[in-house]
Amino acid sequence: VFAGPAASPTGRVAALLAPGGGERLSRKHVDDYTTFVAIYGAKGLAYIKVNERAAGRDGLQSPILKFLPDATIAGILERTGAVDGDLIFFGADEARVVNDALGALRVKLGNDLGLAETGWRPLWVVDFPMFEWNAGERRWDALHHPFTAPATEDAAELLANPGDTLSQAYDMVLNGTEIGGGSVRIHRREMQSAVFGLLGIGPEEAEEKFGFLLDALRYGAPPHGGLAFGLDRLIMLMTGASSIRDVIAFPKTQSAACPLTSAPGIATENQLRELHIRLRNPATPRA
Structure with missing residues (x-):
């Protein structure tokens, strides 16, 4: 399952532990997370549900278990520190894809499972x-x-x-x-x-x-x-705003226009000539 990315010099295999996720997240949640990481280029989202760690392979639930030897499964459980009721997600792809996808999933899981700490955390x-x-x-x-x-x-x-x-x-x-x-x-x-x-x-x-x-x-x-x-950005966090546009004195629109000054304006021919800029109208298609 993970052999290709693991062997590639530009690949990466990483695991993300969701504490209590095995008990609180349904299969629909997993499917939704799979769709979510696809935004970042991930081709899928493998997982292992930990029902009873002491039972080894028999205490786990996942379609990828048949591809993993016992030693690998034991290593995954040891490295992640998973306990009963946890859910382990995996990313295996180019390093950039794995980093972006699991990074975004980590934040989403933290919010969905109520794991994000309150207060200032620099x-x-x-x-x-x-x-x-x-x-x-x-x-x-x-x-x-x-x-x-x-x-x-x-x-x-x-x-x-x-x-x-x-x-x-x-x-x-x-x-x-x-x-x-x-x-x-x-x-x-x-x-x-x-x-x-x-x-x-x-x-x-x-x-x-x-x-x-x-x-x-x-x-x-x-x-x-x-x-x-x-x-x-600091003021945005201090005020609880959802976007820096809410705390910038004169924010621009998505098209880079300024509602306050109505910029950008129309440049005159003399101004364009000073900058050695010539405008060329698109050719009119022939009938």
Whole structure:
């Protein structure tokens, strides 16, 4: 069942324990959750219902049990800490799909089962991957941005193992909402050049687009980093609003229009000429 994603370098197999879910969630609930995770690209949602853990395989209920040896079942129960009455969900796919699907399901289960704690619960999210593989373009993409420093200070180590390298990026999360984020920045030229190379940016392109930065790093820059907070998101949580639009002084519409100033307005020909912009009307289809 899980062999393909487990063997793939870009795959992941993960389990999510729903305490008391075996007693409180019906098969219809499971079907609804299966539909829910499909939004995030999951092709299905395997599960194991724990009726009587002490009975081993005979105390479990799931259509996937026939594919799992006893040692694997024992390992799953041990790692999840499942007890009688619990429900274990599984994700097995590309790592990004599993992370997105089970992450969203975790929040939904927490609310549905009344497991979410009250009060303010801030936390730091750290140890982000430095890159993610872009299968379509056959190259690495920066998960944060190209100027985030990797956890290693050795450029050769980064080039040898980019997929397993962590970054020095961090997010501040409050009650499940990101309210701030930042990173330590690259401050050495050779490391910045190595990152550009992994992103498919060759020396000539790097010099053309980022030569000013590479020159500055060559002359020397101290280690530096920062953090940017989203005040509107913090106010949203403090007021109990459901959207930051409710706490922004002059929110834009979904089409980026401003109800207060009626922007964007119509640009005159002279304004367009100053910006070297020419509008071309669509060709009229021939009869």
